[in-house]
Amino acid sequence: MDYKKFIEEQIAHIKQTVGEAKAINALSGGVDSSLVTVLGHRALDNQLRTVFVDNALMREGEPERVVKVFAEMGIDVELVDAREEFLSALAGLTDPEEKRQAITDTFYSNVFARLVKESGATFLLHGTILTDIEETVAGIKRQHNILAQLGIDTEAAYGYSIIEPLKTLRKDDVREVAKTLGLPAELAQRIPFPGPALATRIVGEVTAEKLETVRTATAIVEEELADSGAFQYFAVLLTDRATGIRNNKREFGQIIVIRCIESTDARTATVTPLPWEKLNRISDRITQIPGVNRCLYDLTPKPPATIEYI
């Protein structure tokens, strides 16, 4: 694949489609939305407004870090605090589909709809990639970002048209295009992070307390596995609890699962055979998080498991 040609074509396509209108896009900090942000600004410059919505489901220090990285590239990203709105929408929900739906609805129908209206944008740039479309069509997963593929007329429903410059690419191509376009390695090589963010890393109800726990666990895992070379690695907080001993007393504690996988395109994945020294060190640090007394390693390839838990 000719990545330079792809970039030129997409920039031309975005320019031609948007014309003199205004466009908006939401940046999550993942490689897909980061690439769309850079492509969009190359094509549209100040006609494109880029927002980063803090939905309370972000990793440690993530909103600030993403805004800073783009500022260094000369791209202005607007940070929008919507934490309370998302936490309220998630309260009491345990079903994965309902949780994803609540996040999608809060984002598209409330927070983002408001931002689009304010901005006067009539085009939305979106980082949908081919794998998202394939898995949604196959019924494996409900992606948060494939409205058009699901037959939803965004223009009628939300007042804007969607442009998806990456919809023919798989993850490995996305990384190559990002590299070709000169994105910093921090973004181009960033491990995949799902749109519904840490909410997908909590099995069962999402609360501010559980988010704090899984956020701390995520920071530990990302720090310990940064040099692993793995495709993706993360921590999941379960609802189940197990007995443990702390200060010689019985404790009914929380369980964190570590997942670390090898993949080229996220369609299939195998488990990374990490060194035991590393696994023991991660377990030791994870079980120092208040309330957590078990650390498990996921042994399941995809299929039969998915990469994520919900």
Added chain:
Amino acid sequence: MDYKKFIEEQIAHIKQTVGEAKAINALSGGVDSSLVTVLGHRALDNQLRTVFVDNALMREGEPERVVKVFAEMGIDVELVDAREEFLSALAGLTDPEEKRQAITDTFYSNVFARLVKESGATFLLHGTILTDIEETVAGIKRQHNILAQLGIDTEAAYGYSIIEPLKTLRKDDVREVAKTLGLPAELAQRIPFPGPALATRIVGEVTAEKLETVRTATAIVEEELADSGAFQYFAVLLTDRATGIRNNKREFGQIIVIRCIESTDARTATVTPLPWEKLNRISDRITQIPGVNRCLYDLTPKPPATIEYI
């Protein structure tokens, strides 16, 4: 420690204590109760009645296998089917303490109380070991078999006195005494299995369906790890579910945790660094159990985790 002397002393002590009365003991097939059964029959011969209660929580083929092994040693073990009684008592319970309590109550107050009454026994031989007592006193775990240590007057409450010949031993000594006494390796070297059996291997409510799932998983783990040399290894079924893909369709499946540990006395434990080939093979077999699509490996030493989950 002089194991031969220990055996002679205990046999003499049991003889002297029971005199001409009748005794009864419940055999679970674990090394503790197996050793007590052999010591008891050496001391009391036909004055001791040994029962094996099938509480529906046993491993695959276990009741029949245990009865057969003892028959080969010339010891008659009576198999009592109490499966429905235990399953009814466990229905709807999710709290670990309530589950243990329901099993203890069903056993001591109902099933075993009935058997003791029928038998006319006034002495109960019990396989309590030192670690059980220490952990119960420390409040780490409620053991099912330490009534006397908890200050319960068994004579007044249940009509019998308890004799605990192993209460000064830790697990490694129990194995040595069993070997010295000539117990078959299948019993002497048998990996520890808790009294409440597979109920402790299910986090959350215990049902006949879940027992079937964890029983199959247990058989796989025991077969695969029989030659591991580990102190203990088992499978746990969680209540949490996770997404997976089966035949290209999304599936919300069950999660099995594998635990395999090194220990000498069960007071502390470290995780066995199993070969990845073995872990992958176990994961592959476990995720072929209907409804199961995740297999996790527990990385947590004791402390901060306990060996068991509930």
